[in-house]
Amino acid sequence: MSGDHEHGDSQVNCGSKGSDTHRHKDKHKDKEHRHKDHKKDKEREKFKHSNSEHKEHSEKKHRDKDKEKLKHSDGSSDKHREKHKEKRREEKIKSSHIDRPKKEKENGYVRDISPAAIKSEPEEGNGFYPSPQYNKTKQEYDDEEFEYKPKKVKTEHDKKAKKRKHEYEEDDEDEDIKPKKKTKDKKTTEGKKAKKEEEEKWKWWEEERSTDGSKWRFLEHKGPVFAPPYEPLPDKVKFYYDGKPMKLNAPAEEVATFFAKMLDHEYTTKDIFRKNFFKDWRKEMTSEEKSKISDLNKCNFSEMSEYFKAQSEARKQMSKQEKQKIKEENERILQEYGFCIMDNHKERIGNFRIEPPGLFRGRGDHPKMGMLKRRIRPEDIIINCSKDSKHPKPPPGTKWKEVRHDNKVTWLVSWTENIQSSIKYIMLNPSSRIKGEKDWQKYETARRLKKCVDRLRSQYRDDWKSKEMRIRQRAVALYFIDKLALRAGNEKEEGETADTVGCCSLRVEHIKLYPKMDDQEYVVEFDFLGKDSIRYYNKIPVEKRVFKNLQLFLENKQPEDDLFDRLNTSILNKHLQELMDGLTAKVFRTYNASITLQQQLKELTSPDDNVLAKILSYNRANRAVAILCNHQRAPPKTFEKSMQTLQTKIDEKQNQLSAARKQLKAAKSDHKASHDDKSKKAVEVKRKAVQRIEEQLMKLQVQATDREENKQIALGTSKLNYLDPRISVAWCKKWSIPIEKIYNKTQREKFAWAIDMAEKDYEF
């Protein structure tokens, strides 16, 4: 059998990302660049998949081949992808991924996600977390399935408003969405302070939601805050071209300052960056400037750069008063522009400042890095607000592009950005009702998935055997999304963005198959750049059937061909929608993240631990999720050093401890000798001292462990976006941990709904 597929191994090759992209771990270095014969590729495409027979599926084989299956050849859907590939092949050869600190999943946390892994325990201080869905027993699955019961909101709120059911989806019976008038009336009569306080306490989650698709009924705001106008450089600060000073006109000078400000960033050494910058810069020049300045290498921005450095230095040196003044001014702007009135409530706006002009910095190997992000003017701005509200005024002498009154959307201001021509928005803060409701709903959808995930899993397992290629691909992709928490993976337009992929857009070059690896069978090695060009690297054993399917998918393909050539996110999501209302690929991430947290908390929290140790356990549980979701960060620049100082402290403490112990011993023998009260007291005192130092030491050690484990893991993203906050709240309540230890102020604001409603027995 396997004989048929042995080519899989040699042929599948992660060629192109090359060592430049992933420079560290030697083990990934072995990739070769094998996209030599580009010209042939196109032709090969035509023939691809021509021999897709498989012994492995011999029973079905006959039915398979002439039908759908392996029905690669009708290829209509392949077509559109072709055009990109050529280019990719060429570019890849030299493409060097931008030199951001490389991050890898390979940090000692690679999870064992083999189905067999039932157990999960942190391993010698070096976290080791199994796949979420497999660390429970079958029994657990069964139990959980129907255990869920909607919980009541705190009783004292019950009378206030008609309660929404906790089950979001079920509350569409009676509609009675009258604005809570009383709030408003009070507000207008009372002072600002009182109003603010009241707003902070507004429990939107106890009110009815609108069901007609409108997002609000009333919306009033002050519009955006524009970037400050350009201030030309003082004459003494000169720009030199080819060694000669040259005064630039304001527009060109401004763009030059953008570059000057980035001078010590390595971005400015990148060819693409420089090329894009120079091209856009020239557009701002007068024809005279344009004719003179023809080579970026002859440009000397250093005086400008020095000037800005001096300025920022001066800013740091400002007196307290000056700083205070600036702070106050910012506060004033915040008060004026940072809030809006939405449906009788004053709500915080997320980003009320328009993005200032500058040079575009994409992430990863972005083809557009260095391009000029142009200044946004009032004429570019679309305002969205209520018809009957006081409309925001454009700055004197200017006009808005448009004022509209669309309550089917949540944004207040939008404009089109010039790099990708995408639309940017000003929206509300996460603490707002409109964001909170959505967030809550997201977790409810994930909980619904929990109820039917078993069904779905057995379904996709069945589909691995389908005779239709598209269904097999869909099923394998879904398996990855579920098991590995991969993102959906939309297609992207080549040349517009960095070359990154998600599940559906994985290419042949991104996986390697190992029928055997060490003591494991059917190992798949993933190595690709995901969102934000963060590397995903993982080796996992998969089920045989998956493995065989992958071999099938890889047949006769080139490294740059799509692994799932008969699948895209739209197909996948349509399928998911049929399986469960509201189900999309990303729900799996939410679900798996949250369920993992819950399980890990259960497993890792020891009742006897003190608060500190419990928090460490929480962080570890959180970390398991971050690892699952591949949330990485650059190790802080000061990491080594700060670890060092911490270690020094620990050593000191240890010395202290042994000294204290000695003293205790001495006191004890003293007491033995004399047996008097005084010596007894001394013993007690010493004992206490030892205890105290032990505690301090432990605290330090916990801190060190936590920090070490966190070196390149970012907890924030999962905490903010994937973990049902009610799990954390419940955990805090259960173990009497102050919520402040888990969520900072901003987070508490965002999760106010959860903090208010979750009790200690909350089950995700």
Place this chain on the structure above:
DNA sequence: CACTCAACTTAGTACCACGAAC
């Protein structure tokens, strides 16, 4: 379908204010 666009969520990083350490 394929393709585009709009809207909204998710993401990492730069930077700075603030409190601890000196």
Place this chain on the structure above:
DNA sequence: GTTCGTGGTACTAAGTTGAGTG
């Protein structure tokens, strides 16, 4: 008082999703 280190935030890029269109 000054420096140091760090948590919190602001910023904005980069995803996902679904609707509309031809």
